[in-house]
Amino acid sequence: xxKAIFIVGPTATGKTDLALKIYNQxxxxxxxxxxxxxxxxxxxxxRSADIISGKDLDILGDTPIENIDVVDPTDSFSIKDFKKKxxxxxxxxxxxxxxxxxxxxxxxxxxxxxxxIDTLSIKPNKKLRKELEEKSLEExxxxxxxxxxxxxxxxxxxxxxxxxxxxxxxxxxxxxxxxSYSPIFAKEDVLFIGLKMDRNKLKDKIKKRVEDRIKNGxxxxxxxxxxxxxxxxxxxxxxNGYKQLFSYLSGKxxxxxxxxxxxxxxxxxxxxxxxxxxxNDQINxxxxxxxxxxxxxxxxVKKSFTI
RNA sequence: GCCGAGGUGACGGAGUGGUCAAUCGUAACAGACUGUAAAUCUGUCGCCCGUUCGGGCUACAUAGGUUCGAAUCCUAUCCUCGGCA
Numbered sequence: 001x002x003k004a005i006f007i008v009g010p011t012a013t014g015k016t017d018l019a020l021k022i023y024n025q026x027x028x029x030x031x032x033x034x035x036x037x038x039x040x041x042x043x044x045x046x047r048s049a050d051i052i053s054g055k056d057l058d059i060l061g062d063t064p065i066e067n068i069d070v071v072d073p074t075d076s077f078s079i080k081d082f083k084k085k086x087x088x089x090x091x092x093x094x095x096x097x098x099x100x101x102x103x104x105x106x107x108x109x110x111x112x113x114x115x116x117i118d119t120l121s122i123k124p125n126k127k128l129r130k131e132l133e134e135k136s137l138e139e140x141x142x143x144x145x146x147x148x149x150x151x152x153x154x155x156x157x158x159x160x161x162x163x164x165x166x167x168x169x170x171x172x173x174x175x176x177x178x179x180s181y182s183p184i185f186a187k188e189d190v191l192f193i194g195l196k197m198d199r200n201k202l203k204d205k206i207k208k209r210v211e212d213r214i215k216n217g218x219x220x221x222x223x224x225x226x227x228x229x230x231x232x233x234x235x236x237x238x239x240n241g242y243k244q245l246f247s248y249l250s251g252k253x254x255x256x257x258x259x260x261x262x263x264x265x266x267x268x269x270x271x272x273x274x275x276x277x278x279x280n281d282q283i284n285x286x287x288x289x290x291x292x293x294x295x296x297x298x299x300x301v302k303k304s305f306t307i
Numbered sequence: 308g309c310c311g312a313g314g315u316g317a318c319g320g321a322g323u324g325g326u327c328a329a330u331c332g333u334a335a336c337a338g339a340c341u342g343u344a345a346a347u348c349u350g351u352c353g354c355c356c357g358u359u360c361g362g363g364c365u366a367c368a369u370a371g372g373u374u375c376g377a378a379u380c381c382u383a384u385c386c387u388c389g390g391c392a
Contacts, residue, residue, distance in 0.1 A: 011345080043345055053345085078342040108344045117341045124342060158339040158349035165340080165348075172341090233343090240345045264334075269345050275338065 002191040002304045004090065005035075006110060007103040008277050009195035010270035012205045013288050016056040018195065019103040020063060021294065022301060026099055031306065036093035038086055039067040040104025043239045045077045051213050051221045052241035074231045080120050083112045087184050099305065107276030116182050122175045132167045140166045148173045187282045191304045193297055194283035196274070201289065206266045210259060213241070222249060240265040 005022065007015045019037055026035045037060075039045075043053040047069045050057065055068060066089040071077045086102065086109075093100040102110070112120070132140060144166050145152040151169055152160070159165045197205070222245035225232060229246065236242055241262050248258035277283060284300060286293040 041345085042343090076343075079344075080342050083342095106344065108340070108346095112341080115341070119341055122342075156339065156349080158347095160348090162340085162348040164343075164346080168342080235343060235346075238343080238346060243345085265345075268334095271336090272338095272345085276340085276344090 001306075003094070003185055003189040004100040004102065005191045005193060005301065006040075007101065007193045007195070008107070008110065008280075008283060009105065010197070010202065010273040010277075011054075011105050011266060012202060012209055012270065013195040013197050015103050015105065015195055017059055018193070018294065018297065019101050020059060022101060022297075023063060025298065025301070032099055033097040035099040035101050036089060037063065037065040038089050038100060038102045039065055040082070040086070040102050040106050040109045041067070042077070042082075042106045042109065042235065044068050045070050045082075046073045046075075046233065046236055047071065048073050048225060049221070049236060049239075049242070051216050051218045052245070053239065054209070054213070071233075073225055073236050074228065074233060076233055077235065079109055079112050079117075082106075082109045083117075083120065086113060090184060105273050107273060107280075114183050114185075114187050119172045122172050125171050125175065128171055128174065129167055132170060133163070137161065137163055137166070140170070144170050144173075187280075190282070191301065192280065192283040193300070194277055194285040195288050196285055197288050199271075202270055203263075203267050206270065207263050210241070210263050210266065214259065219245060222246060226250075240269055 007019050007022075009015055023035050023037055026032050041053075043049060044055050045067060046053070049055075067082065067085055070085065071081075090100045090102075102113075104110070132143075135143070140163060141152065141160065147170065151173065155165070155169070218241065222242060225236070225242070226246055226249045229237070229250075237246065244253075244258040244262040244265065247253050247261075248255050253261070286297055290296075
């Protein structure tokens with residue numbers, strides 16, 4: 001018997017919409033006391049970041065959802081916070097006989113729920129990071145090799161060239177691993193539903209969606225946040241849409257270019273999300289281009305939970 | 308019409324006789340990922356063979372020419388942009 005539903009897939013495939021439908025379906029089920037919607041999204045955690053980040057407030061209506069609007073735009077939020085909050089929400093759901101439905105596109109966040117990431121307890125050391133960031137890649141590699149040759153040797157070509165990863169590695173070694181977190185369940189305990197879409201169609205949809213968000217006041221939202229730009233969380237500053245509109249507001253690029261770049265960033269994001277999720281062989285994929293895909297999803301849900 | 312600048316791979320833009328299938332950036336494609344993950348990083352990127360290595364073909368507006376050798380020099384044509392008419 002599965003213990004939860006995870007709805008994954010690239011942006012703009014209608015994950016929230018499907019989650020809500022399943023939520024409503026389970027609401028009327030005689031064997032479950034309902035479900036709990038939990039978001040796995042690294043940007044929608046921020047308050048005041050609504051339109052550009054694509055919170056589906058309109059389709060959610062009054063339906064409660066966890067992990068949305070949990071921090072201020074100037075706060076930081078990390079995978080550690082996600083793991084903590086999500087596990088709490090899942091436990092609570094289980095205690096009240098409700099089914100946890102985690103929906104989102106941040107693959108890394110999902111993975112954190114299945115593995116004991118020992119280094120997660122090691123907080124970022126701002127001073128150390130600042131200090132190390134000034135060093136060149138070569139210097140950092142040398143430094144890491146000096147304190148932990150094995151770690152350096154274990155890093156792949158991609159990571160060895162990634163300053164950020166080397167700095168984190170050094171940080172971890174300096175502070176030492178303290179405690180480990182055990183996962184709340186295994187991948188096999190989860191019914192994975194993956195939504196996908198033809199790449200070109202997805203690109204078109206992303207473009208339209210960006211245009212809609214502009215019509216719905218994305219620029220005003222960006223302006224409001226831009227006032228406190230220096231204090232904003234780096235995560236928000238670099239998030240799709242925000243990054244480009246901030247760039248426009250600071251006069252670096254014109255509006256049209258900002259829009260174009262936003263669309264491109266979203267498409268690239270979708271591609272990277274697919275790269276991430278493709279590795280997970282537990283996912284049951286559904287093409288949202290198929291007319292009857294929802295029926296198939298419901299059939300699978302029913303079968304998996306006997307509701 | 309005259310004067311000036313220029314036409315390079317999907318795009319931007321280097322290169323100004325040989326080491327050029329052509330630096331670099333973007334886009335695209337594939338991938339990595341253990342506290343920034345919508346982040347950060349890696350690989351590929353004219354076509355065809357062949358394993359790394361290599362080999363062949365077609366290419367720097369078009370057509371000729373000079374030269375052992377041209378994206379680079381010369382001539383003509385077409386086109387673009389700026390200035391003057």
